[in-house]
Amino acid sequence: MEEESNNQPISWFSKIKKMAKKLKNEVGALYLASERSDVPFHAKAVAILVVGYALSPIDLIPDFIPVVGYIDDLILVPLGISFAIKLIPKDIMDECRIQAEDIFRKGRPKNLFAGGIIIFIWLVLIIYIFKKLI
Template sequence: MLLRLKSLAKKLKSQLYTLYFAYKHPQSPLLAKIFTGCVVAYAFSPIDLIPDFIPVLGYLDDLIIVPLGITIALKLIPESILDESRFKAQERMSEPKPKNWVTGTIFILIWIVLSILVSRYLYIKFF
């Protein structure tokens, strides 16, 4: 089972790099670029929408949202661009994963705003 999980993780990483290069390809359709850019930015972000320390829900984005986004993005990109991007992804697999600190900052800000709103709601309701 552990070997299967490692294989799936490697495949997911390869697909993310493929999408990363497809996003950067000048002939990718606009809708594919927008959707793929969001998927790649979220997957490479050091911050999750649902933090992993939240039981069960924390891993939903890693187990459902990211693979679903990858699947949809792969369907939006023409096969010729995907082939070229897969080749570039294989070359890049040995290098470290790029981080998207802008997206990470956005998710941190979302959590801060949500925390403030919940705190204000609880303060008003109970005090």
């Protein structure tokens, strides 16, 4: 009976780990797809936004905010990835998935532009709130 309960958490953890690895690979594939000339412009734009946000070291909603801080990581990022994938032709996504296998082995690429946009948004919000208080 104890073995059964010990196997469940390990199985649950391995499933989550596998899903996270798949999401990482999808982000890499979207990055590669956004660089291709045969991907429609609207699909590239969505892919660039999603990849930029997923790889940005700064979240729109900081993780230190209880519960809400993780919503973007758990819900918004996967939804954005799913939406971007639907906009890109399947054969192109399949090619990019194969190429993306090595993208994260070399280290996590940073998107400074997306990070800058998020910092800008936070600065504007802080200035706005500060002006309203004074």
